Amino acid sequence: MSWLRQVPSACYMTLAFVFIYLPVVVLVLFSFQDGLLPVPPFQGPSLQWYERMFDNRRLMEALLNSIVVATLSSAVATLLGFLAAHTLARKHIRFAGGARYLLMAPITVSYLIIGMGLLVTFNLLGVSRSLFVVGIGHVIINLPLCFAIIFSQMGDHQKNIERTAHDLGATDLQTLVLITAPIMRPTLFAAFCIAATLSWDEFIIAFLLSRFDVTLPVTIFEMLRAGLTPEVNAAGTVVFAISITMVSIAILLSTRRKNNNG
């Protein structure tokens, strides 16, 4: 009768998952609604709102903008994070502890504050709001995360490999490009995927710093203000699907790396 004792905990776990995932399930479900409103009762399924969505030029432009911003800002954040992590892990520099703290600190600052700060700063500099500025904002929020992920994987077992490369005549840059980066490729890609996911989902900074060209979350927000339609659900579903794919890739890469090492 030991399984009986597990019933309460199983119930608890089910409830917890329902609590977490019900909103997402509802969102996805009503994107297939065969009607004008994403409210019960569910009719369908139908793909008409997805067709509408793909015909919506504003939405498609925003989708493309989001992809560009996410890709470029994450690439920059990963590159800068990698360089910072490598330097702090390998070189004996003064105030390394302080530098590490300063690099990670932005994780604790809310996106709203960072967005406002950037808005004021760029105003002061006379730079107008644009996707480029949004990208800079995303580099700022993702750099600490990329740094932390890559720094944690800068194992000492690679130290002698890099030393050997130097010993055999490679410059710092050659070692970084030919040896360190290829060996750390799974980690770098995982960091990139997580940064891209966060940039892809990010709303506040994108909302505050963009003007004419906007990203997908901003467009969805504007559609929501105009009124609830299953088209918004469809757009939300696409955002969710792409996020979950990137996170899965990141997790898959980091676990496979662990297995290889073990």
Next chain:
Amino acid sequence: MVNTLVELKSIRKTFGNVVAVDSVNLSIARGEFVVLLGPSGSGKTTILSMLGGFVTPSSGEVLIEGADVTQVPPALRPTVTVFQDYALFPHMSVASNVSFGLSMRKVPKDVRGRRTEQALRLVGLEGLGDRAIDQLSGGQRQRVALARAIAVEPSVLLLDEPLGALDLSLRRQMQEELVRIQKQLGTTFVHVTHDQDEAMSIADTIVVLNHGKIEDNGPPDRIYLKPASLFTATFMGESNILEGTIAATHNGHMQVSTKLGDIEVEGERPAGDTVRLSIRPEQIKLGTTEDNDSIALGDVEITEAVFQGAHRRCRGLAGTNRDTELLLRIPVENSIQPGDTVEINVQPNDIVLLQD
């Protein structure tokens, strides 16, 4: 005049308050196979790192081929280091690993290919150039690391406990190969190990280190048979150490009185000085003095006898008060038992006076 290739001049290295290497002077001749031998923490790896350029000495000079390289980075030294963990580039093929140094030196492609092949042939990995690193066994990885270092033709090859990760039989085999490769190339090898058997089987010269200082420096047979210090005598295999006081000296000979009787050795020390004598266990012979030369050490009561194949390893108590423990290696034909009492003697040549 020996052709000196490497010279360390009063090298000292401290890490915080810890003195890792303390005023070491060392010359290494061209073409020599030198082994830096010592327990962990003796400073042997730090010395190797200072030769390779990965550690800068706190004071002193490192000279290679007559040039002061104390502040020169590893890439610009005529040295290559093979690390204990091999440090192979895991994302490259065997051939790419071996040719890496040549590519960095911008050696033309055809020459590169030829030298890579030569290096692989020398270490016995011919035809494995296309393999990935994770397809290789531990011994093969060791060989790739060696080939990669040899390919750039360094003046000095530095080996940091390269055989530490291999099992015993493979280690023996690699020891022989290292010696073969070293003789074939004529390159100077500096090899770090804590294994005295390994040191004796591969070295032209052994440098014994302890607490950051050189305890002894010389060919393996001399180091083993005539150790200079107490540390060397006990670290290089097993030894019996007898303490004694100098009773009298005359014409370069000293009479040392020990618990096992008076022993005459060569040397000049003031009477009354305390000295230590070292006798290897296998050099203690059974029986009363057979000829006039050998020195009687009285009798010994055997307390323990262990059959070890090549010999019986025995412990016994000697001296009139049975207060001196001795270690003996007795031929297996002699079926000696604990409880037996036997007469022992030793040849004068086999008694070593230790310079503390």
